[in-house]
Amino acid sequence: MTKYLVLLKIDPAKTRDALTSFKNLPKNPIQGVDLHWTMNVFGTWDIGIWFNAKNHDQAMNFVHDKIYPIPGVLETYTIPTTSIKEYTEG
DSSP states (O other), X not given: OEEEEEEEEEOGGGHHHHHXXXXXXXXXXXXXXXXXXXXXXXXXXXXXXXXXXXXXXXXXXXXXXXXXXXXXXXXXXXXXXXXXXXXXXX
């Protein structure tokens, strides 16, 4: 599975609604996608989502079908990633 990071810009007037929507996303929002983190980020972007997808089509379907419809989402930037080193215990 490929790991992805999605960065999002949120309409400041709809931040509370957007945060509630992101908190309520299930671990597997669509088939082939596993969420790991939803997080606040600071600077140019407002929210980040870290997830795995079986392929690029499933990743894009997740962003288009589940992220874009969330109230307040103004812009997304999706980045396929690879790990250098994982710092998790297991």
